[in-house]
Amino acid sequence: MEKNITGKVFVLGNDIDTDQIIPAVHLVYKLDDPEEKKNYGKFALSGVPPEGSGLPAGNIRFIKEAEWQSHYKIVVAGKNFGCGSSREHAPIALNIAGIEAVVAESFARIFYRNAIDGGFLAPFETGKHLYQEIKTGDEVSLDTTKGILTNNTRQTVYQLNPLGEIEEILRAGGIFSYARKTGMLKE
């Protein structure tokens, strides 16, 4: 997890489940093949119905035709982001697409845990409807140390909920590096 993440934001609504993040039909690409796994980026968020893709306008593609990396760096969403299946392919797909943080009103438990333990992206909770105040394409900066999100386009600043005890795992880069750092696993 970088101390500062700056880039364009992609906005989604409530209850974005893992089938919308990466539809089940795509769960067949090898994750340890650097070329093949680009498919997860290519199809990231391809299950989101068009009207909900890139709020408030909608009908905005997260990944452009024939590309596998997004022009957005941060996802802002409503409540219960990542609900549904336990597939780790969900945070991985967003990670491969180039997303470094998801700022959501709240997260579903398994997605949250997968994002942290795999070190795929930083999940910040807002506890309020931030997704209704930020627009897709806004330029934002996220200070992950202080948990502050600044919308540079609209000159607004938001204090996010503290990461708490999971911050150490995220800073270490995931559960394996954390367990090695704390001596639970041998180097």
Place this chain on the structure above:
Amino acid sequence: MTITEKILAKHSGRKEVKPGDNVWVDVDLLMTHDVCGPGTFGIFKREFGANAKVWNREKIVVIPDHYIFTADAHAHRNVDILRDFVKEQNLPHFFDVNTPNYKGVCHIAMPEEGFTRPGEVLFGTDSHTCTAGAFGEFATGIGNTDAAFILGTGKLWVKVPETMKFIFEGELPPYLMAKDLVLAVIGKIGVDGATYRAMDFSGETIDRMDMEGRMTLCNMVIEAGGKNGICVADKTTTEYVRARTKAEFECFTNDEHAKYHNVHRFNVQEIEPLVAKPHSPDNKAKVSEVAGTKLDRAYIGSCTGGKITDFIAAAQTMYGEKVKIDTFVVPATTEVARQMKETKIREKTVWQILEEAGCRMGDASCAACLGGPSDTFGRLNGVEVCISSTNRNFPGRMGSKKSQVYLASPFTVAASALTGVITHPKQFFN
């Protein structure tokens, strides 16, 4: 302490734990399947080395079930990766495709094979692993990274969840099923109503309920965001488990003064058959409120609604009748399929009744519950409106983003299949 707290205390070597504590627990069983096994094994090798051995080969269960009956080459490669790893690690609990050992849906195969036992800690790389909470154990879904960590160490960190208690009282009306009860719960608290929490199901209705019904309740706690579901292990539980395994186990109960996040009471006599309308499991409506809604398809199957009791309910409804819409029947496991061919209602088997009603009979697997490859049996490939005994109806869950799914009990699905519109199951009760 609650049952969940007691199990986590025991497995973390503590006398006591309280909600919010982060503890490292010793894992009794790790289950994985064809979709998440390959990734898990890849991470295991990356982190522990190419020649590493798993922590305990007896404690790993590998059940291919998701993408089985498809021409998709990538899907077959996933099963091949499972085979290679099982062979290399010499894992005894593998239920391979195209062998007499093949089972089908992992969450139903696990209990059938005696792998779900009171008091234990089970992790699985599938969100519906929570189904096993019906047996009075702590069971929850995890991702590949956590599963790989367990493969190497036999341990995982867990935040002890608060418990929400759901008490059901009264005798279940004959047309109502556990599915209606859990849809009532999710409809009340919402798809994130139990996030990070355990959901305890108790009360006289649950005491009288068979294991299959309890499994349906615990199966869908994930649809309320729950971490795990739990039912107290009683005589019904221990008889079921002892018939399938010789393993020792310990039954826990909730302390009289156990602390709950909150308590919800339901009089089941007041609950009507329910559906979850598109596109969310908490989009609750009474069947009577949406009766007459036109359907294109009905689907009975999955870990939620593909057990033997689910097909008996469907067969009771469809006996001597004909379906009006395409109706797909997918037994969760090969054992369920076998039971369908043995269990009789009057002189006919459950299988025969459904087949004669015009249902299309599929092979045991997850099939179209989660869409899957485009040639998956029963997959929604267009704008179909489907009523289904499965667990999720988020956009595109069963295939096309343009399709619409109503979740309901097998009774309601069967009754609706016979009329082509959403129909109260009472209509087909003599």
